[in-house]
Amino acid sequence: MSLVFPHTFVPWFRSVAPYIHAYHGKTFVVGMAGELIAAGKLNAFVQDLAIIHAMGIKLVLVHGFRPQVNEQLAAKGHPSRFSHGQRITDAPALDAAQEAAGQLRFEIEAAFSQGLPNTPMANATVRVVSGNFLTARPVGIVDGVDFIHSGVVRRVDSPAIRRAIDIGALVLLSPFGFSPTGEAFNLRMEDVATSTAIALQADKLIFLTEVPGIRENPADPTTDIDTELVLAEAKRLLATLPPAEQPSDLGFYLQHCVKACEEGVERSHILPFAVDGAILQEVFTHDGIGTMIVDEKLESLREAGPDDIGGILQLIEPFERDGTLVKRDRTEIERDIDHYTVIEHDGVIFGCAALYPYPEARTGEMAALTVSDAVQGQGDGERILKRVEQRARATGLDSIFVLTTRTMHWFIKRGFKVVDPEWLPEARKRKYNWDRRSQVLVKNLK
Incomplete structure (x- = not known):
């Protein structure tokens, strides 16, 4: 047997x-x-x-x-x-x-x-x-x-x-x-x-x-x-x-x-x-x-829509469970779905990220950057990052930032620099989880 x-x-x-x-x-x-x-x-x-x-x-x-x-x-x-x-x-x-x-x-x-x-x-x-x-x-x-x-x-x-x-x-x-x-x-x-x-x-x-x-x-x-x-x-x-x-x-x-x-x-x-x-x-x-x-x-990189909510939830759930990502409930994703970019392969979502702009500080947060384990190492994460950067520039932002506890080196290799959490826009700083101690990394888009 x-x-x-x-x-x-x-x-x-x-x-x-x-x-x-x-x-x-x-x-x-x-x-x-x-x-x-x-x-x-x-x-x-x-x-x-x-x-x-x-x-x-x-x-x-x-x-x-x-x-x-x-x-x-x-x-x-x-x-x-x-x-x-x-x-x-x-x-x-x-x-x-x-x-x-x-x-x-x-x-x-x-x-x-x-x-x-x-x-x-x-x-x-x-x-x-x-x-x-x-x-x-x-x-x-x-x-x-x-x-x-x-x-x-x-x-x-x-x-x-x-x-x-x-x-x-x-x-x-x-x-x-x-x-x-x-x-x-x-x-x-x-x-x-x-x-x-x-x-x-x-x-x-x-x-x-x-x-x-x-x-x-x-x-x-x-x-x-x-x-x-x-x-x-x-x-x-x-x-x-x-x-x-x-x-x-x-x-x-x-x-x-x-x-x-x-x-x-x-x-x-x-x-x-x-x-x-x-x-x-x-x-x-x-x-x-x-x-x-x-x-x-076959592989489509695009902005997300309401039909993608279930696929995004299924994609990020394992990463939320192991602590890589902060947990987001369905209501939050439904509310923010227009912020998301997804990469789709044969009708299945294999990667996503969200961009939350802070126009007053001319920056935006890239959150929930996720690529399925099934396609790790094939460049999908970098493709999503580039699309988010394009979206950020199109809305007049000068930089994007991420908060991470485990993937700092991946972002550093792609032009991000570590900054103190005090750098964060005031509205984002108020929501910063000091217990989680996430690293803040910024990339200049100019």
């Missing part, structure tokens, strides 16, 4: 809580490459999806089956043929795709039906719904190549999918669509997942793939993964790449992520299935593990 250490588990679980709150009731479309199943990672992945489902997130899972169809065709002595990044589906290939899809749906539904004690699936109840949710049309003939039974998505029955996920079911889509005449077409998993995410206006489109994401320098495989790409940057990168025909090509998944974001999906992700728990790390940690494409800069 594994041991749980409260001193690590409790802070970790609390750090995850903001994402649980933020994503409850949201819709995720997950595209799973067939290579994930071929690599023997289905059970672990299903366990992770069951956890996400238990958090109240609505899920649509689209499976691929490229290696499984290749295997079926090889067993029958029939070659696999591709062009323009898509399978040429002749009659034998269509039969192989149908057999592979049936087998994979059986395996996926079986995996979601597990419930052995002492496993992540214990007490899990995930009802899987499949059906003819996709209408397709043939690809036709492209550059002289007849794709025969290969198709593209024409329509997604989003109302039916929405009804299913709204009652708590997980919708499983195979890459097959049907024409109004009943003809079956083999589709690409990536097209199905992207079209479904757009039709549902999903909150996230997530691809679990054989690639780790987009590197900061795509030409250098040793550089780190770029965890966030603004849509405009992603489009510029895509424009420099050759047409992507293989899943390993840099633009193969990127092109679908870009399309999804252009058409209303808030965020799209490229994750490596080779990393155990990749989807949990991406969804429930600050920086994630793969590449996320967003329509606007």
Whole structure:
């Protein structure tokens, strides 16, 4: 039996809580490459999806089956043929795709039906719904190549999918669509997942793939993964790449992520299935593990509003409890909310500070400067400080000051100087807690 250490588990679980709150009731479309199943990672992945489902997130899972169809065709002595990044589906290939899809749906539904004690699936109840949710049309003939039974998505029955996920079911889509005449077409998993995410206006489109994401320098495989790409940057990168025909090509998944974001999906992700728990790390940690494409800069530094009160309280509470900050009640924050600046990441507040001006002394107090432990050391505190300085200058203040008992050196490194408490404006001096013995530090803004 594994041991749980409260001193690590409790802070970790609390750090995850903001994402649980933020994503409850949201819709995720997950595209799973067939290579994930071929690599023997289905059970672990299903366990992770069951956890996400238990958090109240609505899920649509689209499976691929490229290696499984290749295997079926090889067993029958029939070659696999591709062009323009898509399978040429002749009659034998269509039969192989149908057999592979049936087998994979059986395996996926079986995996979601597990419930052995002492496993992540214990007490899990995930009802899987499949059906003819996709209408397709043939690809036709492209550059002289007849794709025969290969198709593209024409329509997604989003109302039916929405009804299913709204009652708590997980919708499983195979890459097959049907024409109004009943003809079956083999589709690409990536097209199905992207079209479904757009039709549902999903909150996230997530691809679990054989690639780790987009590197900061795509030409250098040793550089780190770029965890966030603004849509405009992603489009510029895509424009420099050759047409992507293989899943390993840099633009193969990127092109679908870009399309999804252009058409209303808030965020799209490229994750490596080779990393155990990749989807949990991406969804429930600050920086994630793969590449996320967003329509606007994910991290927002802005002035606070009434909707931020709960997030600020949740952020500062641990620091009040350990004595780093003076305790502030909800009424006080509600009254002073227009004084606050916040830094928001993916809908969760990770940092804040308040500016209380004393115009008669041409100075202002920066109070409650807080950055979550989850993002310590990433420069968010300095970014908030700079924004507060801008606000102070804009209101005609010549300096700002802080009172602190524990973080004096951080402020000194950023241009603050220690002064005697007698320096404080008269109105602030009357409220100074001499028992707390806070250090007073001042920064000149002129």
